[in-house]
Amino acid sequence: MYDESMAYTKGITRPLCIFLCHSSGDKNAVRELYRRLCAEGFDPWLDEEKLLPGQDWQQEILKAVRDSDVVIVCLSHRAVDKAGYIQKEIKYALDVADEQPESSIFIIPLKFEECDVPERLRRWHWANYFEDGGYKRLVQALHKVQEGASQESPEVTFEEAYQEWKIKEFLPGETKVTYILNNIKDISLDIDTCEFLLRSSMSIYHHDLKEKLSNINTQILFEASKRLLGKRENHYTKWRGIRYLVFADPKKAEVCLWNIYKNYDEDLSIRVEAFGRLWKCESEKGIDESYSIALKEPKWQLRQAAIKNIGHGKIRNDTSKILKEALRDKRWEVRAEVAYAIVRLRLGSLAPDMVNAIENERSRKGLNRLLYCLWNFNSHSSVKEFMKKHEDEIPKWFYKTPDFHAIWEDTVDDLL
Numbered sequence: 001m002y003d004e005s006m007a008y009t010k011g012i013t014r015p016l017c018i019f020l021c022h023s024s025g026d027k028n029a030v031r032e033l034y035r036r037l038c039a040e041g042f043d044p045w046l047d048e049e050k051l052l053p054g055q056d057w058q059q060e061i062l063k064a065v066r067d068s069d070v071v072i073v074c075l076s077h078r079a080v081d082k083a084g085y086i087q088k089e090i091k092y093a094l095d096v097a098d099e100q101p102e103s104s105i106f107i108i109p110l111k112f113e114e115c116d117v118p119e120r121l122r123r124w125h126w127a128n129y130f131e132d133g134g135y136k137r138l139v140q141a142l143h144k145v146q147e148g149a150s151q152e153s154p155e156v157t158f159e160e161a162y163q164e165w166k167i168k169e170f171l172p173g174e175t176k177v178t179y180i181l182n183n184i185k186d187i188s189l190d191i192d193t194c195e196f197l198l199r200s201s202m203s204i205y206h207h208d209l210k211e212k213l214s215n216i217n218t219q220i221l222f223e224a225s226k227r228l229l230g231k232r233e234n235h236y237t238k239w240r241g242i243r244y245l246v247f248a249d250p251k252k253a254e255v256c257l258w259n260i261y262k263n264y265d266e267d268l269s270i271r272v273e274a275f276g277r278l279w280k281c282e283s284e285k286g287i288d289e290s291y292s293i294a295l296k297e298p299k300w301q302l303r304q305a306a307i308k309n310i311g312h313g314k315i316r317n318d319t320s321k322i323l324k325e326a327l328r329d330k331r332w333e334v335r336a337e338v339a340y341a342i343v344r345l346r347l348g349s350l351a352p353d354m355v356n357a358i359e360n361e362r363s364r365k366g367l368n369r370l371l372y373c374l375w376n377f378n379s380h381s382s383v384k385e386f387m388k389k390h391e392d393e394i395p396k397w398f399y400k401t402p403d404f405h406a407i408w409e410d411t412v413d414d415l416l
Contacts, residue, residue, distance in 0.1 A: 015043035016146050019068035021089045025078035029112050033074070033129070040139060065092050070105065070145055072138075073121060074129075076112040094120060105145050110138060123177065123200065181212045189216055194224035198244055199237070213247065222248040226256065238270050246280050254281040261289075268299060276305035279312035287313045294322050300331040307334060311341025320347055327357045332366030339373035351377055358386055 018037060022030045030046065037044040045064045051057055065071060071093040079086055093107055100106045109117055109126035117126055127141070128134040177200040180187075189197065194216060213221065225248055228241025242260070245253040260266055260274035278286025290306035290313075297303045307326060310319065326338045327350075335357060342350045354374050361367040371386070 015041060016070065016142055017068045018042055018044040018142065019065050019071045019093070020044055020046050020074060021065075021071055021086060021093060022074035023076065023079035023086050026074055026076050026112055029076075029129075030074055033072075033110075036135065037142075040142075042142060061089065062092055065089065066096055070142060071096075071107050073107060073109050074112055075109055075115055075117060075121075075126070077115050080115050080118060090118070090121070105141055108138065108141060181209070184212050184215045189220055191220055191224050191227075194220050195227050198224055198228060198240070210247070213244075218249055222252060229256070229260070235267060235269060238267075239273050242270070242273050242277055246277050250281040254278065254283045254286070257281065258283070258285060268301060272299075272301040272305050275302060276308050279309040283309075291316070291318065291322060294326055300329070300334055303329065304331070304334045304337045307337040307341050311337070311344045315345055315347070319345065320349060323347065324350055324353050327353055332361070332363035332369075335361070335366055336369035336373075339370050343373045343376050348377075355386070 020030055020034060027048075034044050034046045034049065045068060047057065047061065050064065051060055073090060073093065097106045107121070107124050109121045109124055111117070111126055111128050111130065113130055114128075127138045129138070177197060180189075180193075180197055222245065225241050225244035228237050228244065233241070242257065245256055257274040257278055261271050261278075263271070275286070275289075278290075286309055290309035294303055294306040294310060297306065303326075307323070310322065323338050323342055327335055329335050329338070339354060339357075342354060351374070354370060354377070358367065358370045358374065361370055
């Protein structure tokens with residue numbers, strides 16, 4: 001009996017099953033590809049060749065995707081721009097790909113012409129069928145699966161494989177980011193490659209990404225992170241660049257974060273992210289600025305970031321005064337951040353002020369967070385007293401909200 005695990009551990013001895021995901025507008029090109037793959041000894045699945053009259057074609061297609069060893073996604077302008085069943089096939093193939101062993105080849109994007117690769121397929125290196133040598137490299141990738149090499153250690157040295165990737169000869173379908181991360185201790189990344197790694201890691205999940213990145217030369221990681229802060233970058237890329245920057249070198253990051261915060265032409269959300277990270281740099285300038293703007297900055301997001309910096313800093317003579325006044329901020333987000341800061345700094349003298357703030361709180365989310373902070377301040381009796389006092393005013397659904405349960409966990413029954 002055939003054991004599916006043999007496909008990855010012992011090599012596939014039967015013909016390789018290949019599902020051809022394509023748009024009906026590319027049928028002629030797909031037929032040619034089908035014939036060529038058959039001539040190579042593979043077993044491609046093409047709907048018009050495999051479906052029988054009377055079969056449920058949707059169910060058969062889904063079954064064919066799951067039973068395949070490889071899915072070739074045929075791309076063209078027609079396929080990329082068309083809304084139709086091909087999009088469902090791609091989605092299902094991606095679901096099946098998530099079940100495959102890490103670094104194995106399962107999805108191979110194949111471009112029939114020069115066109116954009118959909119965002120959800122960009123994590124895999126693609127092959128250009130229309131270029132000289134494109135079909136040959138596709139067959140090489142398929143033979144790699146056939147031999148079970150995607151799960152076993154490569155025959156070539158890592159340095160050879162890495163150089164192969166650098167000159168864009170990496171086999172199509174290989175997840176380059178995962179491959180590099182898994183071997184990151186064996187190489188010294190240059191800035192370009194590190195930048196590629198940081199950009200690409202935004203679209204994948206890697207359970208120990210932070211630990212992997214710690215193996216990169218600090219200066220290289222720092223400079224690559226700075227590139228993500230360029231003028232033409234989008235919000236998400238800049239946001240990640242700020243975090244990578246602090247991770248690489250907190251002390252050096254302080255200057256960059258400060259400049260971003262002071263750049264009034266920059267997007268507000270990016271300024272807030274930069275300013276709110278200054279506490280990780282142990283920035284005295286950032287803490288001083290936080291005390292200066294915590295109460296008077298017009299943008300509430302910056303007031304909130306300032307309170308966060310204060311809450312992670314050292315207690316000063318005016319800390320209690322600033323936080324006490326900030327508890328009356330008009331935004332619940334700021335008031336909640338103040339409560340977190342009071343708990344972090346263990347300012348017991350402000351516990352009565354938190355109780356007063358709770359009595360005046362009108363936002364459900366704000367009330368939830370203030371109560372949580374007061375509870376963690378070991379003022380359990382104050383929280384229970386408030387709940388009992390206002391049990392007729394607080395609707396029962398308040399206790400069932402996701403926010404409430406996520407924060408209170410085991411304390412809900414006790415409060416009720």
